[in-house]
Amino acid sequence: GQPDTRTPTGAETGAPPTAFAQQGAYLTTAQGARLRDTDHSLKAGPRGPILLQDHHFREKITHFDHERIPERVVHARGAGAHGVFTSYGTAANLTRAGFLKKKGKETEVFVRFSTVLGSRGSADTVRDTRGFATKFYTDEGTFDLVGNNMPVFFIQDAIKFPDIIHAAKWHPDREIPQAQSAHDTFWDFVSLHTEAQHHTMWNMSDRGIPRSYRMMEGFGVHTFRLVNDAGETVLVKFHWKPKLGVHSQVWEETQITGGVDPDYHRRDLYDSIEAGAYPEWELGLQVFPDTPEETFAGIDLLDPTKIVPEELAPVQPVGKLVLNRTPTNFHAEVEQVAFHLGNLVPGIDVTNDPLLQGRLFSYLDTQLTRLAGPNFHQIPINRPHAPVNDMLRDGFHQHAVHGGVAPYKPNSLDGGNPFPAGDKENAFVDTPVVVTEAPKVRDLPVTFKDHWTQVRLFWLSMTPIEKEHIIRAYAFELGKCYHQEIRERQLQCLANIDPVLCEQVATALGLPAPQPTIELPEVTPSPALSQVGQQWPAD
Numbered sequence: 260g261q262p263d264t265r266t267p268t269g270a271e272t273g274a275p276p277t278a279f280a281q282q283g284a285y286l287t288t289a290q291g292a293r294l295r296d297t298d299h300s301l302k303a304g305p306r307g308p309i310l311l312q313d314h315h316f317r318e319k320i321t322h323f324d325h326e327r328i329p330e331r332v333v334h335a336r337g338a339g340a341h342g343v344f345t346s347y348g349t350a351a352n353l354t355r356a357g358f359l360k361k362k363g364k365e366t367e368v369f370v371r372f373s374t375v376l377g378s379r380g381s382a383d384t385v386r387d388t389r390g391f392a393t394k395f396y397t398d399e400g401t402f403d404l405v406g407n408n409m410p411v412f413f414i415q416d417a418i419k420f421p422d423i424i425h426a427a428k429w430h431p432d433r434e435i436p437q438a439q440s441a442h443d444t445f446w447d448f449v450s451l452h453t454e455a456q457h458h459t460m461w462n463m464s465d466r467g468i469p470r471s472y473r474m475m476e477g478f479g480v481h482t483f484r485l486v487n488d489a490g491e492t493v494l495v496k497f498h499w500k501p502k503l504g505v506h507s508q509v510w511e512e513t514q515i516t517g518g519v520d521p522d523y524h525r526r527d528l529y530d531s532i533e534a535g536a537y538p539e540w541e542l543g544l545q546v547f548p549d550t551p552e553e554t555f556a557g558i559d560l561l562d563p564t565k566i567v568p569e570e571l572a573p574v575q576p577v578g579k580l581v582l583n584r585t586p587t588n589f590h591a592e593v594e595q596v597a598f599h600l601g602n603l604v605p606g607i608d609v610t611n612d613p614l615l616q617g618r619l620f621s622y623l624d625t626q627l628t629r630l631a632g633p634n635f636h637q638i639p640i641n642r643p644h645a646p647v648n649d650m651l652r653d654g655f656h657q658h659a660v661h662g663g664v665a666p667y668k669p670n671s672l673d674g675g676n677p678f679p680a681g682d683k684e685n686a687f688v689d690t691p692v693v694v695t696e697a698p699k700v701r702d703l704p705v706t707f708k709d710h711w712t713q714v715r716l717f718w719l720s721m722t723p724i725e726k727e728h729i730i731r732a733y734a735f736e737l738g739k740c741y742h743q744e745i746r747e748r749q750l751q752c753l754a755n756i757d758p759v760l761c762e763q764v765a766t767a768l769g770l771p772a773p774q775p776t777i778e779l780p781e782v783t784p785s786p787a788l789s790q791v792g793q794q795w796p797a798d
């Protein structure tokens with residue numbers, strides 16, 4: 260079939276994205292009419308009012324008045340960079356995704372790092388989770404890996420996402436930021452919804468205050484399903500390992516950098532790339548058999564509050580990411596980029612993780628507002644680097660000029676048949692996963708009910724200095740809670756994780772340490788969870 264005629268993208272023409280923005284030697288209006296003066300408005304006499312007929316004045320001021328777009332509802336504060344992903348070819352037997360299959364295959368990427376809770380102008384070095392979102396512009400369409408620097412999430416079901424964010428963002432009355440500091444609502448939420456305790460301890464650890472974006476791990480968090488050429492499937496978790504290792508600031512340092520240089524992390528990212536010290540990560544996979552139970556070593560792979568220790572399932576390197584180009588324009592690239600877990604390529608599929616399923620709905624939905632309408636995939640940073648032949652038409656900010664008389668496929672008038680016989684490629688639902696005949700329920704599986712074992716695993720895997728930092732972080736943050744019953748409820752959670760931890764935090768708060776209400780589980784510590792003494796891939 261014949262593809263539609265569309266306005267060419269920068270990728271097809273090789274034109275730089277700035278080509279449209281500034282051309283010619285002279286200042287013009289948006290219509291290209293030449294201007295001689297941009298400093299003086301047209302007035303009725305030197306002392307008179309401004310005339311409505313001053314088109315240049317009105318165009319300049321009107322456009323300025325509309326320069327801002329809404330900040331992201333979460334992850335508003337960020338920084339981004341362009342780069343290249345090179346496949347090692349080691350995943351060829353696991354997935355038919357072309358960008359992972361062929362050894363040496365290079366794919367352009369754009370990465371956006373972010374904090375979660377602060378507004379656009381907030382400081383970089385606050386205690387928070389960090390976003391690590393990667394757009395792979397593959398030959399088979401765009402694949403987005405929208406992850407964080409922590410491998411677990413606060414909640415198990417996306418329906419609670421507005422609640423945890425409302426509990427952690429600014430005070431509703433004063434709009435004083437809360438984050439994990441100064442905030443009864445955050446501790447109220449995580450002590451009531453105890454599945455949040457695991458992510459909370461990652462936040463209280465040194466991982467919550469990274470030294471640099473270049474020194475963070477990244478995690479896809481959810482389990483994904485890979486499909487190979489033979490149609491065989493495995494379950495996987497995605498990991499980014501930074502070449503420089505994982506490093507943090509100490510708390511006192513974050514207070515100073517947050518005040519003296521709130522742009523500490525974005526400056527570091529930009530400066531290091533400009534200086535040629537390109538940040539690098541290795542992409543790795545933990546691979547699990549795709550069994551009907553979707554568990555590994557007794558761990559439910561659909562529960563996003565659980566990890567699989569690397570000692571049980573080593574991370575297998577599949578490629579390398581190098582960030583080598585800073586954005587030309589922050590708004591056009593970092594602000595307008597739109598990531599979405601539904602941006603999949605053949606060979607990578609989603610699972611039924613109830614958090615992942617909710618995210619599949621949320622990102623596109625929010626971007627329809629944030630980027631003003633349904634055509635934001637045509638914004639240069641969001642354009643695929645693969646040919647596009649879709650059935651989407653018209654709408655606000657439509658930049659493509661679609662040809663043809665029959666905007667539906669297949670048709671017998673002008674489009675031919677875009678589904679040639681024998682073609683199997685399909686980015687969606689290409690694994691025949693069984694959807695059971697179970698009744699509609701709101702309950703989660705019982706395997707999701709253990710909220711304590713893995714927090715204890717994390718705690719017991721820390722080195723003494725990391726434990727000390729965690730204790731101090733809990734004591735400092737809970738010290739900011741006004742409500743005694745919330746502090747006590749959180750201490751009860753700590754007692755159910757580890758009596759030593761609970762005792763030390765309770766002492767710092769001047770409160771008695773409660774007894775555990777559960778039998779403490781036996782766990783085998785996972786040294787890989789500590790960021791001290793990690794060995795990272797060599798050149």
Ligand code: HEM
Pocket residue numbers: 330331332333334337371372373389390391392405406407411412416417418420479480481563596597598614617618621622625626629
């Ligand atoms: C934005 C990660 C859970 C809704 C983001 C971003 C990241 C991220 C990295 C920033 C993207 C960017 O740089 O533009 C995660 C991870 C999650 C998670 C790793 C759990 C594993 C959720 C859930 C929801 C959600 C459960 C809602 C049900 C959003 C929304 C945005 C966002 C609305 C803003 C998107 C935009 O305006 O472009 N998330 N998120 N996230 N996330 Fe999540």
